[in-house]
Amino acid sequence: MDFYGYVTFGIAVAGFTMSLGTWLRSLWRSREKFAVSAIDYGEHLNTMQLLISITNFSDNVLVITSISCRGRTCELEPKLIRGDPKSPKAETPRFPVTIPAQNSENLYLEFVNLRHIGLTAGEALTLEVQTIRKQVRKTVLLGNKLHYLNTRVQSQTYRQSQKA
Structure with a gap:
């Protein structure tokens, strides 16, 4: 092989390496990567209510x-969150939930027919999130109650703001 043959071969290898690197990078960035955090939580009879935030870190839709x-x-079908009947209503989402790439969404969730709920601040709660690709376990740490869910405090604040 002459000098130009080696140069051509070197350029071909460099081009292949860059193409392979680009493909691997796009594969890595498109993997399913998301985080779940608890904003608020509550209990109503035998029902557990959560307000969670899901952040999609991938370059694809989650x-x-x-x-x-x-x-x-x-609950997979939309329905009103239980609580104070006079409070402003929030609905649970309709599943499947679609979260755009590099975006976040807040969801009100309701789990019915639970025994011994007993949610407390500082408790770690494990959620099993089923996506179209796989099932993932995410642990969220419960903080202090913020009263975003339909509580008497929330409805009183809402009614006072409507009077003003």
Whole structure:
């Protein structure tokens, strides 16, 4: 091989290496990567209510088909969150939930027919998130109650703001 043959071969190898690197990088960035955090939580009779935030870190759309906790799947059809009947109404989401790439969404979840709920600040709660690709376990740490869910405090604040 002459000098130009070696140069051509070197350029071909460099081009192949860059193409392979680009392909691996796109594969890595498109993997399913998301985080779940608890904003608020509550209990109503034998029902556990959660307000969670899901952040999608991948370059693809994240599609969640269901979320389970303590062996129960959350309500999959939209319905009003239980609580003070006079409070402003928030609905649970319709599944599947689609979260755009590099975006975040807040979801009200309701898990019915649970025994011994007993949620407390500082408790670690494990959620099983089923996406269209796989099932992932995410642990969220419960903080202090913020009263975003339909509580008497929230409805009183809402009614006072409507009077002003």
